[in-house]
Amino acid sequence: MDFDRTAEYAHKHSEEEGKKVRKMIWIIFWVLLAVTTAEVTLGLVWQDMGISWGLVKWTFIILTLVKAYYIVMSYMHLGGERKNFKMVVAIPFILFAIYLIFILLKESTFLHAIDFSPLAD
Structure with a gap:
């Protein structure tokens, strides 16, 4: 049995496809980083900005659902x-x-x- 799948992968996928996949992974990484940064920043400064706690809670819920969507669709391979x-x-x-x-x-x-x-x- 051949357990070395890298050679099999190299024959089925071109470098251009690999670049597309890596680009998509980086895009998803930056989106998740931006959403997480927005959540942390909002959590730190919401009182100073005078935002109501109800709005902050709903913003957290929506941003968490956005992150869950990106994780499930990309890293759990449901997007394809x-x-x-x-x-x-x-x-x-x-x-x-x-x-x-x-x-x-x-x-x-x-x-x-x-x-x-x-x-x-």
């Missing part, structure tokens, strides 16, 4: 699959994420509505 397969894989996770966000926001507002004063007696 057919559209139907992408939807079969992605839709349950999207629905689960929306459900989790809804539950977190709903329960956080419910917690503030509870009157804890009888417990203090």
Whole structure:
């Protein structure tokens, strides 16, 4: 058995294809770095800028979903699959994420509505 796959890879793929793949990897790297930098910067300076905490939370949620999309589509190789397969894989996770966000926001507002004063007696 031949376990050396580099020779097999070299025969099937040209240098131009390799350059395209490396360029795409670097583009994705820079996008992920920019999104992460934006999140960290926003987390450090949101109070100084006078931005409401609700807007900051939604911005974090959206930027995290953008990062998750790029990671799944590129590094987990889902980007090259057919559209139907992408939807079969992605839709349950999207629905689960929306459900989790809804539950977190709903329960956080419910917690503030509870009157804890009888417990203090």
